[in-house]
Amino acid sequence: MLWNRLCFDLIIFVGVVIFSWWLVVSAIIYFFFLYESFYELIFFGLLFDTLYGVQIGYTQVARPVLFVISVLLYIILARFKQYLRFYA
Amino acid sequence: MSYRQDNLKKTKNIKVIVVLISIGVLFYFFSEPILSVGFGVLSYVTNPLWRVENDINDTMSSIPVFLRSQQSLTVENRALRAKIDYVGVQLESMDAIRKENQDLIREMGYVGKNDSTVLVSVLTGPNVPPYDSLVVDAGIDSGLLVGDSVLYADNVLIGEVSQVFSHSAKIKLYAGNGVSTDVIISGKESLHAVAEGFGSGNYYIELPSSSLISKGDSLVVPGSNSYLLGVVEYTQIDQTTASQKVLARSPFNIKSARFVRVIKSPKINVVE
Numbered sequence: 001m002l003w004n005r006l007c008f009d010l011i012i013f014v015g016v017v018i019f020s021w022w023l024v025v026s027a028i029i030y031f032f033f034l035y036e037s038f039y040e041l042i043f044f045g046l047l048f049d050t051l052y053g054v055q056i057g058y059t060q061v062a063r064p065v066l067f068v069i070s071v072l073l074y075i076i077l078a079r080f081k082q083y084l085r086f087y088a
Numbered sequence: 089m090s091y092r093q094d095n096l097k098k099t100k101n102i103k104v105i106v107v108l109i110s111i112g113v114l115f116y117f118f119s120e121p122i123l124s125v126g127f128g129v130l131s132y133v134t135n136p137l138w139r140v141e142n143d144i145n146d147t148m149s150s151i152p153v154f155l156r157s158q159q160s161l162t163v164e165n166r167a168l169r170a171k172i173d174y175v176g177v178q179l180e181s182m183d184a185i186r187k188e189n190q191d192l193i194r195e196m197g198y199v200g201k202n203d204s205t206v207l208v209s210v211l212t213g214p215n216v217p218p219y220d221s222l223v224v225d226a227g228i229d230s231g232l233l234v235g236d237s238v239l240y241a242d243n244v245l246i247g248e249v250s251q252v253f254s255h256s257a258k259i260k261l262y263a264g265n266g267v268s269t270d271v272i273i274s275g276k277e278s279l280h281a282v283a284e285g286f287g288s289g290n291y292y293i294e295l296p297s298s299s300l301i302s303k304g305d306s307l308v309v310p311g312s313n314s315y316l317l318g319v320v321e322y323t324q325i326d327q328t329t330a331s332q333k334v335l336a337r338s339p340f341n342i343k344s345a346r347f348v349r350v351i352k353s354p355k356i357n358v359v360e
């Protein structure tokens with residue numbers, strides 16, 4: 001199971017570099033519901049910021065916006081997961 | 089004493105949430121060096137992947153050519169040659185006008201500066217919202233500095249160098265969300281305005297309703313070189329606020345840009 005998870009993490013890493021963002025985000029959310037404590041969601045948010053992040057608007061430096069969004073998304077989806085019958 | 093398991097689980101969840109939010113807030117304000125080092129390390133893996141992706145895209149785009157008939161290819165070839173001839177003539181007249189402009193500016197006493205440029209290849213385009221950025225295949229090794237202007241073709245200003253690494257650099261596009269650029273709208277009258285980036289090569293400008301703006305007017309960046317930023321596509325007068333909304337767009341599709349030109353800033357030698 002761990003090897004499966006690592007393989008999927010590697011595929012998503014390559015996907016962040018090559019594929020469209022919406023495809024990769026969909027895959028990340030899918031794996032979030034497939035695996036327990038999928039902290040990789042936060043890591044991939046940080047990866048997007050690292051690879052593509054520049055200053056937005058009036059900010060002088062690049063801020064990790066997608067990292068913060070991924071942290072909030074993790075908290076919200078983790079809460080939502082508790083109410084799903086599949087995990088009860 | 090009994091410990092309810094659900095209370096323990098609830099406490100653990102709250103601790104995890106608090107830790108995650110704290111990390112998020114701290115990282116948001118102190119992340120710049122980590123992100124820079126991160127990109128520098130990751131670029132050894134990502135740059136080759138982007139090059140391979142570009143090569144594959146180039147190969148795949150040429151496959152449909154083999155499925156077309158010779159006649160259609162001949163017709164298209166003739167049309168493209170005629171277009172190249174026409175554009176070549178237009179380019180020559182533009183060069184003459186640009187030279188005349190520079191001569192006039194020089195006569196007014198502004199000497200100008202000799203900018204050196206470097207042609208760089210684009211590794212990846214603006215694919216990830218909210219970031220409108222390009223990653224190019226040149227960095228400190230090619231003499232790029234933060235703040236260097238970036239052009240498409242010879243005259244279309246698209247952005248500036250935002251971060252530089254040893255063999256690559258990130259370009260911040262002026263069409264990015266929230267980025268403001270001073271422009272002159274040259275049409276029936278010359279108007280100074282501020283163009284707000286709207287993403288994907290689009291700009292938004294708000295002007296008084298009495299301004300004479302029409303589709304096709306150029307957005308020019310003030311300066312001796314008068315770089316083109318965009319072309320007005322749509323205007324709408326808002327009667328309630330007595331203002332005019334102007335939408336402009338870049339004259340080319342930024343996502344299809346394969347090469348861009350970076351104007352290198354002159355190096356200043358400090359004499360001590």
